[in-house]
Amino acid sequence: MKKYSRQxxxxxxxxxxxxxxxxxxxxxxxxxxxxxxxxxxxxYRNLAELCxxxxxxxxxxxxxxxxxxxxxxxxxxxxxxxxxxIYDIEMQSTATKRIENEVRRFTExxxxxxxxxxxxxxxxxxxxxVLINIAY
Amino acid sequence: MKKYSRQxxxxxxxxxxxxxxxxxxxxxxxxxxxxxxxxxxxxYRNLAELCxxxxxxxxxxxxxxxxxxxxxxxxxxxxxxxxxxIYDIEMQSTATKRIENEVRRFTExxxxxxxxxxxxxxxxxxxxxVLINIAY
DNA sequence: TTATATGCAAAGCTTTTGCCTGAGT
DNA sequence: ACTCAGGCAAAAGCTTTGCATATAA
Numbered sequence: 001m002k003k004y005s006r007q008x009x010x011x012x013x014x015x016x017x018x019x020x021x022x023x024x025x026x027x028x029x030x031x032x033x034x035x036x037x038x039x040x041x042x043x044y045r046n047l048a049e050l051c052x053x054x055x056x057x058x059x060x061x062x063x064x065x066x067x068x069x070x071x072x073x074x075x076x077x078x079x080x081x082x083x084x085x086i087y088d089i090e091m092q093s094t095a096t097k098r099i100e101n102e103v104r105r106f107t108e109x110x111x112x113x114x115x116x117x118x119x120x121x122x123x124x125x126x127x128x129x130v131l132i133n134i135a136y
Numbered sequence: 137m138k139k140y141s142r143q144x145x146x147x148x149x150x151x152x153x154x155x156x157x158x159x160x161x162x163x164x165x166x167x168x169x170x171x172x173x174x175x176x177x178x179x180y181r182n183l184a185e186l187c188x189x190x191x192x193x194x195x196x197x198x199x200x201x202x203x204x205x206x207x208x209x210x211x212x213x214x215x216x217x218x219x220x221x222i223y224d225i226e227m228q229s230t231a232t233k234r235i236e237n238e239v240r241r242f243t244e245x246x247x248x249x250x251x252x253x254x255x256x257x258x259x260x261x262x263x264x265x266v267l268i269n270i271a272y
Numbered sequence: 273t274t275a276t277a278t279g280c281a282a283a284g285c286t287t288t289t290g291c292c293t294g295a296g297t
Numbered sequence: 298a299c300t301c302a303g304g305c306a307a308a309a310g311c312t313t314t315g316c317a318t319a320t321a322a
Binding site (some may be wrong): 058060061062076078080081087089091095099102103106107109110111112113114115116117118119120121122123124125126129 | 197
């Protein structure tokens with residue numbers, strides 16, 4: 001049977017309150033302020049557990065460590081090809097539903113059971129776009 | 137200046153000819169048949185180079201090593217939550233264009249420069265769906 | 273001939289695991 | 298009391314890097 005733990009609660013709350021998409025290590029360093037004895041393994045174990053239970057989302061970055069997201073509302077992740085920052089793109093609900101349905105239908109076409117869809121976009125963010133124009 | 141290499145040509149051809157999404161290691165073991173002296177570092181180096189030049193696509197798997205895809209036609213990747221196999225879902229061109237445009241517009245809304253979009257779906261594939269029903 | 277690519281092995285980074293102790297029920 | 302979770306350190310897994318040699322231009 002699954003037990004409550006203060007560490008897991010802290011991790012979940014932290015992810016829910018912050019608007020960015022921290023790596024396990026960023027989260028760990030941050031949580032050390034509130035709980036200096038916390039270990040990195042605990043962070044990884046709980047992040048895995050929270051993903052499985054559907055309370056958070058794991059984001060695979062094109063480069064660097066995985067990132068985690070406490071925002072369960074359907075949205076798109078935009079990753080910058082230069083600074084590798086990840087930004088949220090909120091979807092207007094009608095567009096969301098349309099894309100979601102489309103994707104669900106595609107999934108059924110191959111006989112699979114749909115559970116989740118993620119849309120990733122990449123390109124250059126506002127800041128890096130400017131820098132690139134200067135550099136080249 | 138970039139030089140031709142037989143290794144890079146083999147890697148690219150192999151990815152273009154196969155229909156699956158091999159990891160660097162799978163590709164490496166396979167290529168050893170044609171070129172026993174090839175090294176894994178060469179495979180990684182060339183895969184990175186081919187991604188940058190836009191000749192292949194890197195797919196981040198939810199678990200396990202990265203996978204590579206020589207198919208540049210717009211399509212969706214479906215990853216099975218159980219066996220972690222990745223399947224292609226072909227998109228009918230009208231649907232593709234609609235989703236692509238929608239996504240492009242979202243990107244412009246945050247002031248970023250769109251370069252590419254990827255849609256990932258996860259769930260249970262045909263084979264694993266059956267096994268899960270038996271197991272539980 | 274000159275510069276880039278390779279192959280090997282070592283290093284690096286991220287994540288997982290084993291084991292003993294501590295905390296939740 | 299009993300069991301699950303945590304903390305630490307070690308191991309594992311994947312990818313990158315340094316360096317001497319081979320190969321393309």
